[in-house]
Amino acid sequence: MTSPSEIIDMDRLDHTRCRTWPFLQDFCVTCGMCASSCPASGIDGFDPRMLVRMASFGLVEDLVDARWPWICTMCGKCENVCPMQIEIPDLVRNIRSRRDREKVPGILHKGLVAALETGNNLRLPKEDFIFIIEDVAEEVAEEPGFEGFKAPIDKKGANILTTIHNKLVNTHTEDLKHWWKIFHAAEEDWTATSENWEGTSWGYFTGDDDAMKVMAGRIVEQMERLEVNTLLWPE
């Protein structure tokens, strides 16, 4: 990565390196609308305009090494306001995908590795998962109007399969109840799976398409196994 004071010889840069990227970064008119709309702009020097500019100059290594493409939250505001329709979030993701996986920021990298190895970002064993679900279901059943409530895990032929965000079985178990109460009131025929129940897919954030394919494929497998036609993926 170049230091700020170093003079970069433009003659040695290949501006065509990123020309095959399909994000129109070369159309940037440097108006700065992206930077002014970005909620993360300015955090640790993050600036979407700079990112677009560096891509069109061909400074790919600098971009890949920089910390700030990882500050972007992929909210897409920049893309929304860009007068030249440059797909900035996709550009950010593309840059992230070029980083050595071992250098992907800690929590994202560890979580994704855990999900690929164990089916969820927390490495939560199947028995513990079932225990938590049943325990929360018992709490729901104690509330008036929900007598006899049970969480139907691995129910074959249900109408809906719902994925679960790992934080709902970790720190936010209360939030599970809201979903379930709605299902109950609507008399919905639903189920969740005891394996590969994870709904989050951090490959999206790290630019790892292969990981995303694996995570999505597992959910499809579960739908086939339980013969469910409709997926609820509340992410």
Place this chain on the structure above:
Amino acid sequence: MNNTTLILGNGPCAGIVAENLLTAGAKIIIATRDDTCNFDGSADTGALQIMTQTRLISCKGSVGNFRIHGTQKNKPVTIDAGRVIISEEDQRMPNFSLYGLNGSSNVITLSQMKHLLKDSSSEKTILSEIKKVVFLSGLVKESTPIIAKDVMLFSLLLQKDSNIKTYILTKNLKVAGDGLESLYRDTKNAGTIYIKFTDVAPDIHQNDEDPVRIEFFDEITSKNFRLTPDMTVVDESIVPSEYASDLAKIFDIEIDLSGFVQADNVHRYPVLTNRKGIMVAGPSRSIRDVDDQRIDAENAALAVTGLSGEETKAQKAQVHDGQCIRCLTCYRLCPYHAITLNSRVVVMPDACERCGICATHCPRHAVRIADLEPEAMSALIGTGGGIDKQQTFVPFIVAFCCRRSAARARDLAVCMGYHLPQGLRIVEVPCSGALSYDHIFGALGNNADGVMVLTCHKGNCHSEQGNIYADQTVAQIREMFSRIGFEKERILIQTLASNMGAEFARIAGRFEETIKELGPSRLKKIGLSENSTPTKSKIGKRK
């Protein structure tokens, strides 16, 4: 009346003017300094005369009857024409010095690049040895869309046809022209890299024939870069040709801040100048692209055909021989060059625009415009104001309004339903420059409690300086009033544009309040009003 139109110029614009006029059945003379005329007029024999190697020296007369002296092939020549259209080409000056550069084999101008890119160019092979080209555009002095278009077009050609990497270093890229944004996109698509500078400038180093070294801080990436292009192309400034500037002097036409013929006067239609019968079109008038030039040329042709047979019943300035002492004040002040000197001073009625500046400033009251004379206007003013039913004082306010601005602002105020003072009387004048002491004293003598002079904004006067003269007149009267112990607040001068209806109402309302506080004018009490004719010296006006 001479119906021939003299066209000056040898470029496309002059050609379009000629074409249009010939189509309209007009007789034309094309005069060019060049050895040959680019206009092919072989089809029209009777209506067209072409004069090459011709340079003008002087011009006399007015619309319909210009007598122009000049030289043709270094021999004196006289041209008689009813109208003149100036459409000389502009010229391009390289901006080397702005960037601290000298022209060399690898530092060239935009025009030189244009020449290199021509298929017929014998030097085109130079381009095959070049890999990188930098264009410097508008970095020190603001550029124009015409130059920006050339920069982008040449950059595109280099990228696409010669596979040369191009950089455009620019401040504001001027894309306000037809197709320029699309051209910009095309250059980006082809791979041109733009470096835009806002607060910083690039360091440009040149050492003889070495490649130019350009170092800069990129404001967007916050990184320092260096460029060493094989060729640096410097932009150009478009300036009026020296001959066009000479023509402005010969015809006594106002010029704008950049020296182009024809001032930026909002009250004049495009292509018209301060002199009736003399039009200016295309590159003599301002920096204009091809389409603008065509529009100008067509407008100029229309203006010529529109002027033919024009008749006006309005009274023009007249010089009364017995009183004229040939002091040349009128000649000097006439913004329209409508006064000519032969054995005596004569106003050329076709050229006179009735601004009245000559009449107001003539120390002998020898130049007059009958219906603008103070007596004639006093009769129009009549009387007004007084005491209303509630026994309160209603001031009689006379407002002298320029017909191009304040009078229109007043119409707008009425249209918009603004309340205007009850005792307000509007007196429309062709130009506030027509107002003398006598007009203002005449109003006060007619029982006015207050007088407003409402003029165009500074720099917006159709007669160039009329509003400034009015300002001076009012300032002198106010000063005189304060010296003699009369309320100077009874006279007000303000500038307005025709779209300022609300402001008109506000100014009039505030002035009425001022006058109400002052009460009725004391000039009424001392009985000046008994004599409805204004005070006027028998000899003439003292001014």
